[in-house]
Amino acid sequence: MSRYQAGIRTEAKIIEATRSLLARGGLEAATLKAICDEAGVKAGSFYNLFDSKEEAVIRVVRESIDAVDPDPDGAGTDSVDDLVTAFVRFFEEQPLMARVYVLAALNTEPSENGARKRFLRHHQRRVERFADAMIRSNSGERPDETEMNAELLLGALDGLAFRWSLDPTFELSRFAREAAKRLS
């Protein structure tokens, strides 16, 4: 009943190859052929385990984002500053992965709702995290205002990250912190 060990190992090799390629060369480098070569596997094996290339890419990007989460278990101990730091770290440490994330979100056709809804859910979870952290640190605040603030701060962070991706000399960290100061 359980899965074959061989399949599990192959899947791990494919994911690792995809991660390595995305981190080194972005979406352009992660062609199916490159992934299979890097993993030492043929195309048939890939499609035995994944429905599409996109599936593997999305999984890797999601895992990369989770890897910098300051509170992966949802204990509710993260401050706004922790969250901003984690955000900045993701972009500074894995710039190509971040670019893949944004491209994947934009490239999904407006019609096909699957991928787009996933991104939206992820965004909304982040907004809630920020809002919770804001309430924790600053209890004398109206709840609707907090949500607005969280949405504005995340918007600012996304935009500043985009700005930084155009010009890596942009001081993302400094601006991100300043945005947090004024919007929470």
Add this chain to the structure above:
Amino acid sequence: MSRYQAGIRTEAKIIEATRSLLARGGLEAATLKAICDEAGVKAGSFYNLFDSKEEAVIRVVRESIDAVDPDPDGAGTDSVDDLVTAFVRFFEEQPLMARVYVLAALNTEPSENGARKRFLRHHQRRVERFADAMIRSNSGERPDETEMNAELLLGALDGLAFRWSLDPTFELSRFAREAAKRLS
């Protein structure tokens, strides 16, 4: 010595076809074949007038952005509110064109500086416009703080627009105005 009329007309037809396709279906719809069919022209004519497809696309996107400029002549009469309104209008009236703009900025390889530098220059001009408008409306402010504010506000607007592109029910206009209120 002056250009042949035929070439000028063909160029106009190609630009118009490109604009129409980008507005209707985004980058995916604007293939070379589609552009040429729409313009009633063959591929060879296209390449007689343009060095690459990208050249035509960039021209159309730039013209679309200029078309919503509240102060195209640089008279210095635009307020922060005018600029925010123009920004929101561009996204709401030409969502696909806006998406093309962002994609084009992100898709350029980090190595090839040409296209990326163009986007950066455009961004910096926008920051200056915002900073000037801020100084005009609120003269008792330190200049370095103004620049920071302008950069933060534009970052927020870009990020909110991205947010909106994931979910068109997001009230871009309301959030954009709120961001302007808090960051200027």
Add this chain to the structure above:
DNA sequence: ATGTAATTGGAATGAACACTCAAAGTTGAG
């Protein structure tokens, strides 16, 4: 051991697409 189900190899498919070229046609200045 044996049969079934999972896995693998790797060639083949087929679609998409930007771009080129040489020959034929057109324009317009003098």
Add this chain to the structure above:
DNA sequence: CTCAACTTTGAGTGTTCATTCCAATTACAT
């Protein structure tokens, strides 16, 4: 009217890429 410069044609090139197919092989439960 003439001729060089310009423009158009449209088939053709070359490339990249994800995905499919299925026979051969291997893993695993009984």
